[in-house]
Amino acid sequence: MIKQKIMLAHGSGGRLMHGLVKELLLKRLNNPILAELSDSALIKYKDKIVFSTDSFVVTPLFFPGGDIGKLSVCGTVNDLVMLGGLPEYLALAFIIEEGLDYRILEKIVESISREAKKTGVSIVTGDIKVVEKGAADKIFINTCGIGRVKNNLKLSARNIKPGDKIIITGNIGDHGLAVLAGRQDMDFGFNIKSDCAALADLLLPMLMKIDGIKFMRDPTRGGVATTLNEVSGSSGLGIVIEEENIPVSGKVRVACELLGLDPLYLANEGKAIIIVRADSAKKTLSLLRAHPLGKNSRIIGCVVSDYPSQVVMNTVLGTQRIIEMLSAQVLPRIC
Amino acid sequence: MIKQKIMLAHGSGGRLMHGLVKELLLKRLNNPILAELSDSALIKYKDKIVFSTDSFVVTPLFFPGGDIGKLSVCGTVNDLVMLGGLPEYLALAFIIEEGLDYRILEKIVESISREAKKTGVSIVTGDIKVVEKGAADKIFINTCGIGRVKNNLKLSARNIKPGDKIIITGNIGDHGLAVLAGRQDMDFGFNIKSDCAALADLLLPMLMKIDGIKFMRDPTRGGVATTLNEVSGSSGLGIVIEEENIPVSGKVRVACELLGLDPLYLANEGKAIIIVRADSAKKTLSLLRAHPLGKNSRIIGCVVSDYPSQVVMNTVLGTQRIIEMLSAQVLPRIC
Numbered sequence: 001m002i003k004q005k006i007m008l009a010h011g012s013g014g015r016l017m018h019g020l021v022k023e024l025l026l027k028r029l030n031n032p033i034l035a036e037l038s039d040s041a042l043i044k045y046k047d048k049i050v051f052s053t054d055s056f057v058v059t060p061l062f063f064p065g066g067d068i069g070k071l072s073v074c075g076t077v078n079d080l081v082m083l084g085g086l087p088e089y090l091a092l093a094f095i096i097e098e099g100l101d102y103r104i105l106e107k108i109v110e111s112i113s114r115e116a117k118k119t120g121v122s123i124v125t126g127d128i129k130v131v132e133k134g135a136a137d138k139i140f141i142n143t144c145g146i147g148r149v150k151n152n153l154k155l156s157a158r159n160i161k162p163g164d165k166i167i168i169t170g171n172i173g174d175h176g177l178a179v180l181a182g183r184q185d186m187d188f189g190f191n192i193k194s195d196c197a198a199l200a201d202l203l204l205p206m207l208m209k210i211d212g213i214k215f216m217r218d219p220t221r222g223g224v225a226t227t228l229n230e231v232s233g234s235s236g237l238g239i240v241i242e243e244e245n246i247p248v249s250g251k252v253r254v255a256c257e258l259l260g261l262d263p264l265y266l267a268n269e270g271k272a273i274i275i276v277r278a279d280s281a282k283k284t285l286s287l288l289r290a291h292p293l294g295k296n297s298r299i300i301g302c303v304v305s306d307y308p309s310q311v312v313m314n315t316v317l318g319t320q321r322i323i324e325m326l327s328a329q330v331l332p333r334i335c
Numbered sequence: 336m337i338k339q340k341i342m343l344a345h346g347s348g349g350r351l352m353h354g355l356v357k358e359l360l361l362k363r364l365n366n367p368i369l370a371e372l373s374d375s376a377l378i379k380y381k382d383k384i385v386f387s388t389d390s391f392v393v394t395p396l397f398f399p400g401g402d403i404g405k406l407s408v409c410g411t412v413n414d415l416v417m418l419g420g421l422p423e424y425l426a427l428a429f430i431i432e433e434g435l436d437y438r439i440l441e442k443i444v445e446s447i448s449r450e451a452k453k454t455g456v457s458i459v460t461g462d463i464k465v466v467e468k469g470a471a472d473k474i475f476i477n478t479c480g481i482g483r484v485k486n487n488l489k490l491s492a493r494n495i496k497p498g499d500k501i502i503i504t505g506n507i508g509d510h511g512l513a514v515l516a517g518r519q520d521m522d523f524g525f526n527i528k529s530d531c532a533a534l535a536d537l538l539l540p541m542l543m544k545i546d547g548i549k550f551m552r553d554p555t556r557g558g559v560a561t562t563l564n565e566v567s568g569s570s571g572l573g574i575v576i577e578e579e580n581i582p583v584s585g586k587v588r589v590a591c592e593l594l595g596l597d598p599l600y601l602a603n604e605g606k607a608i609i610i611v612r613a614d615s616a617k618k619t620l621s622l623l624r625a626h627p628l629g630k631n632s633r634i635i636g637c638v639v640s641d642y643p644s645q646v647v648m649n650t651v652l653g654t655q656r657i658i659e660m661l662s663a664q665v666l667p668r669i670c
Binding site for chain 2: 007011012036041042043046048049083089094124125130131132134135140144146221226230267324327332
């Protein structure tokens with residue numbers, strides 16, 4: 001029933017938009033709450049909830065290891081997980097450029113559907129806007145999520161103390177490089193795939209089992225360097241990391257050298273930085289490593305009282321280097 | 336501290352984005368949950384909640400009676416109210432075109448701040464993306480909202496019965512025409528202002544006082560005609576409206592005649608269609624009329640068992656006309 005190209009009228013609120021909702025979305029994302037086709041979703045809740053929003057403007061729309069659809073589920077799911085929430089509900093909003101090929105949209109929605117099922121979240125409400133050709137670049141997606149918090153943890157950088165250990169759940173920089181390579185049609189002679197993944201399965205069981213997790217965040221835009229600077233900034237404490245312990249795949253290391261990029265500043269979409277009390281660090285690490293998404297987890301550093309509000313790296317050369325927050329734009333539209 | 340133009344790096348996740356968040360957003364939208372500057376917001380909840388998302392792509396950004404900022408608060412707030420939710424929390428996400436004048440962004444955020452205060456909602460989490468010049472048209476805003484549902488109402492078109500009355504809370508078509516006039520620099524010789532307004536104050540107390548409210552929806556894109564068609568479609572019942580009872584201001588009527596537009600298809604941003612049991616209709620109407628936002632409320636029709644899944648209008652000429660759902664795009668980017 002759907003024409004091959006998206007028209008302005010597909011965002012009009014009228015007949016064509018209703019067709020798009022039924023043909024494209026309800027078929028793939030259906031659940032009793034969404035099927036109400038109200039402008040809002042009515043949800044029963046007790047307990048605490050986490051609430052998060054993210055817009056996705058990544059280019060290209062499809063890249064090695066993922067696409068804007070998968071990313072828009074994983075990105076918001078991970079933000080919920082970082083505060084200890086079990087992701088349950090997503091709101092999904094499209095801004096589409098007139099003339100977008102319907103098959104592209106369909107591929108994106110299929111990817112959203114697949115990832116939502118895998119992660120156990122229901123898409124319960126949404127919105128479609130279509131803007132005229134040239135007023136947006138193909139498609140932007142916003143997802144907003146609600147997660148249920150079943151524990152009494154208060155995960156916050158303000159809880160960290162000197163001595164706490166810093167863990168990264170795997171190799172860094174893959175997402176940033178995969179998108180860059182996809183965009184420029186670069187050929188490094190080997191594929192680098194985005195690490196785009198939902199982290200609920202990896203992290204939520206760990207939160208229940210480990211006593212002493214204080215903070216989690218996914219180092220997306222701005223990379224590990226920026227996330228650690230956010231932590232040092234809001235805690236007022238120092239962070240020391242060991243370059244030799246930072247896990248970077250051989251492929252990413254070579255590509256970064258070729259391009260003059262620093263993996264510490266590259267975006268990740270399937271990794272978390274975890275700060276944990278020292279006496280729980282080993283147990284945390286072995287739990288993480290037992291899961292496929294955490295098999296390359298490493299302790300990369302610790303919290304210190306020296307260097308207040310700074311991040312310092314002990315380099316492989318034996319020197320020390322201050323790691324600043326990202327201050328220019330390295331790779332726009334990475335997520 | 337902020338440069339006069341938005342740069343790509345303002346969306347990088349790094350230092351410039353942190354500056355923008357603090358200088359632009361925290362100053363105006365501050366509350367303890369937002370101040371955590373996490374990627375998610377942690378909220379305590381009991382009861383049921385409503386959850387809604389909307390992207391705003393309106394052009395021009397500023398129009399008589401409102402702007403994209405005010406609209407992005409009112410639009411989502413109203414979606415929550417339509418299911419009986421008391422709007423409490425908003426997530427706010429910007430997609431900004433590189434080079435946007437900082438003062439425009441500031442004006443928009445001030446408008447958001449003003450409207451959020453007025454409506455009693457807190458902006459508790461958010462996101463900023465910046466895309467390169469030409470990849471978006473100035474600024475798009477997504478808001479996602481959570482409202483608390485304190486009653487046991489199940490507002491749904493599926494609950495309506497033949498005999499129920501249909502109320503509109505005031506004059507229709509103002510928003511659509513105000514935006515169109517603002518866009519084309521049209522001069523009708525008189526100002527038409529958008530009706531953009533948050534409806535929580537008007538509608539939530541009414542819900543508590545009246546027994547028999549069955550359905551509420553704000554007739555935005557696609558207008559009253561499309562909303563009524565949604566109702567007849569999901570209930571399987573017919574709807575009959577009386578043209579002479581549909582409130583349209585003299586200005587809008589004249590402008591519509593000049594432009595060949597039908598006010599039934601024009602967007603409204605501060606009106607609701609309410610369907611109520613017949614014996615409660617009069618009391619509902621007098622309550623609505625006692626409020627400034629509802630002073631022009633009218634009963635415009637009723638639900639019937641004839642004309643299944645159709646909307647029929649008795650015209651002022653004494654004829655009957657089938658009112659279809661909007662099927663083309665009359666005015667793109669109206670909200």
